[in-house]
Amino acid sequence: MKIGELSRATGTNIETIRYYERIGLLPEPDRTAANYRSYGDPHRARLTFVRHSRELGFTIEEIRSLLDLSDDPARDCSEADRIASRHLAQVEEKIAQLTLLRDELTRIVGRCRGGVAADCRVIEALGDHGHCESAH
Amino acid sequence: MKIGELSRATGTNIETIRYYERIGLLPEPDRTAANYRSYGDPHRARLTFVRHSRELGFTIEEIRSLLDLSDDPARDCSEADRIASRHLAQVEEKIAQLTLLRDELTRIVGRCRGGVAADCRVIEALGDHGHCESAH
């Protein structure tokens, strides 16, 4: 399959596929006589793995480790679990942070009573951390 | 006050202060005879505004608009409210996304039973979107 087909099959931008190849996340595919990239099912599976992992928020380096692991079926699975667990912890931390932030923003937005900028409670709140209820 | 003092007073990296000046978020300060930047209270207040807004997740461009607004006290406050409300909506959207993601990751991590990579449920789940319960 050519790069456009792989792109459609996986919902990945063509430029992104070439980028993944450039950084060594995807192997270099064979080329046709016209120097077009030619992909097979293993490429598609690997790209699907990468995209799915990216959607779940794993970094490229984490994905590299996970791919290394799956390329070596005899290795112990615990590293995959460790990477995923650590990532889960980061996501939970991010949710906690954003929740504080949302509460703060809700308070700030709620203060708006219209009028001119000189009296704007939103602008006032942004300039003065003292109005905040939580650390962020 | 010199840049190091401003840095300590606002908890902002020196390089970041110079970066904000370069992109026009902070005005160019006066210079001493030795060409050192010399800041006053208005600079500190403006930088505090910027940092606080950044902590709340506003983009540089949003902050630019908010600063323009506060520089012109006669303008209507509604744009500030609009920017903050839109940002709040984005934060809520992000929380919702991350919550789905967290649930998916929790499911994936929970599947790990140890063993070798060939049988790894984590790696399997990453390679196959079909295991997922929600869109992400």
Add this chain to the structure above:
DNA sequence: TATGCACCCTGTAGCAACTACAGGGTCAAG
């Protein structure tokens, strides 16, 4: 007086993870 040290300056390059060209080649249909 020398010298160390903390601080300041400019300018440029790097980070993540793409995205967007510019400027060209290939191929099948009408």
Add this chain to the structure above:
DNA sequence: CTTGACCCTGTAGTTGCTACAGGGTGCATA
């Protein structure tokens, strides 16, 4: 035989910083 869709390489841009390299300044101490 030309039009249009597709492909190629290489480079530069995005956001919001951060990290140098290579230099100058200012003050205290030996």
